[in-house]
Amino acid sequence: MTKRLCATPGCGKEAQLRCPTCIKLGKSAEEAATYFCDQECFRGYWKMHKEEHNSPAAPKVSAEDADKLRSELLRKYQWENFQYTGDLRVGKVSASRSVPAHIKRPDYARNGTSKLEENARRSAKLTQLSQAEIGRMRTVCRLAREVLDIGARMIRPGVTTDQIDAVVHDACIERNAYPSPLNYYHFPKSLCTSVNEVICHGIPDSRPLENGDIVNLDITLYFDGMHGDLNETYLVGDKASEESKLLVKSAYDALHAAIDHVKPGVLYREFGGVIEKMAQANGHNVVRTYCGHGINELFHCAPNVPHYKKNKAVGMCKPGHTFTIEPMLTLGTWRDVTWPDRWTAATADGKWSAQFEHTLLVTESGVDILTARLPDSPKHWWEEGYEPQL
Template sequence: MVTATANGTSASTTARVIDSGIPCANCGKPASRSNTCKLCQDQNIVSLFCTPDCYRSNYKTHKKLHTPAAQGNYTFPPGTVDPFAGRYRYTGPLRAVYPKEPVPTRTVPESIPRPEYVNNGEAAFYFPEIASIRGSGATRGRSFAEEIANRTERYGRILSKKEIEGMREVCRLGREVLDIAASKIAPGVTTLDIDAVVHEECMKRNAYPSPLGYHRFPRSVCTSVNEVICHGIPDARPLEDGDIVNLDVTLYYNGFHGDLNGTYPVGTKVSDEKLRLMKTARKCLDEAIRLVKPGVQYKDLGNTIEAIAKKDGFSVNHTYGGHGINNLFHCTPNISHYAGNKNIGVMKVGQCFTIEPMICVGQQKEDHWPDVWTAVTVDGKSSAQFEETMVVTETGVEVLTAAPGWTLPEPDTEIVPL
């Protein structure tokens, strides 16, 4: 699960967005400050172009964004509804598909220890409540321990050998749960079905699903389909042949969190572009892992990650990043995935953290559904992500969430960090 980094917060004005260097909505070249689509601006859509000619040459296709039909014609399964219909303009074809009948909160036996934030209010709630999360229950799910640590541990805590062993155990369990959940992905399966699998597998291992109740997140796993960058809430939409879906799993076990995710194809009709996107996202993570060792500056990871993404014709989301993890779900150090970031700190033996770059086909900027959590690309194009939890060792790095038998692939000698 990702965290929004302090220096990666999204721009609040169009001018600042233009300055962020996002690509042309038509050809992918760097967009110009002056070439914006006024109609898109009026409809809260970010569309920038490299030249007026590029804008005009693509206008016949581009103008379809200005009509409701461009938002997709989705046939909702019986017994489902879009809770945001009429009050949110989707950036792409994906829709929130909520069951009309409330889905009860998934229960966790009292015998399973909970993270401290679960005790700061209710763990989760019925689906009808999700549409009105904003502004309600301000203290529910807040981790006061994280808030304190982020003020007092600026550079990331160094774990003891015993703590690292605890991290190994929870990360091993997390990998088991992710692999089982991923095996259930198929056309017709809903992300609520996958959420049920994740929850059940956590219970079998006497582990708490860390997302459940964290800042009022209502489910046990994040499921991000197609244009969802991260933090998608499982719902009743059946997965379709040709989709891609990210499963972001975190377990809390014996006092520690283990966090990992992967993006998977659905069915056999996944486009070449989406397959390339997933391959690049994994490569970005692997090459960043290769850099991890004592003495490396955290900010340097983004230079390599963005170089790979750009070389393959993709972009890197700036807002969300990796994070420290231990007995806390999210803490320092902050890990931005883009070049030129201002992350502070140097890697030290015993520090645990995640790397989890979010790679986008088009623009890197995100919008949010009214549920507050679901982050989507502003242009409705696909995004993919992979994540591992790791610890810095004397000789380099140990990937705690690695799949059985996993090793780093051969290095790409053509990568030139930005």
């Protein structure tokens, strides 16, 4: 007897109960999508399953197409029933943008999975780069900074994050670089744009930025076999609240307080205490779900760099290490909720979050900020020469 599994996504139990409507419509008994493990599972999935019913005269669909349909229906159901934590709502996400064939790609660009990263996780080895490799890291990080600044100059009320994605994507291509987020574990865009209560990994979409918003642009480029990663949070327009302005400055200060402690011999677990102390002094909390990471030929690798005190990070800074520190600070709880797109992380209470990130190199005597700001980088609200873009 053929073993069939329940059609309810995520169930996985053996199933023998058939949908009576599928039987009436003449669906073949070989179609596993018509089977359920019990009445409770059937009733729970009914609202979605009934949309799969074809008319008796409709052509049968392949098993692959049926799986795609069920996935689409599941996503629709999840969004319709999702409880947002704040005022932000998902917009329309346009198709992923293409990359010319001549541009060198990371290993995940085609199928969305990095086998190199997965293999590296088994050893958790900390890589010390050679001088030649450090030179390549300096180049890609400089390019990443240029692209971030281009994206930042786009920020103003009425501009959509999808429009920023288009400009950033083109800027990467102009530099013969691959936008690292694109198809990284199936992320659909070329940068992350995290607005207001979104902590990180926001997907660019059709929502126009509003005067008074804050938005984080997270940029990573892949060039000459290396990744360079950085992000900054910006005010949109001239109506930002004092509360949100201070949150953005606090995230910036927390990052740089940690950078000031980077030198050979320092344990990676120590940076979290520095960051949390700074954040709490300003009345803010630190997100614990996401952390800084090693970066080189791999987008993410050892070490992990948590941003809170009393963490259990492994490893010690040594010359030639390249890694990121990227604290995410919140006005309220540090806990997060993931949207049904499986990427967007928002605060659990809907209060706003800000983040800054640099890629760093441990030197013989201290640290180099490889993604350091340039003389013409857009100014932040606390810097001389800042003017809001309207």
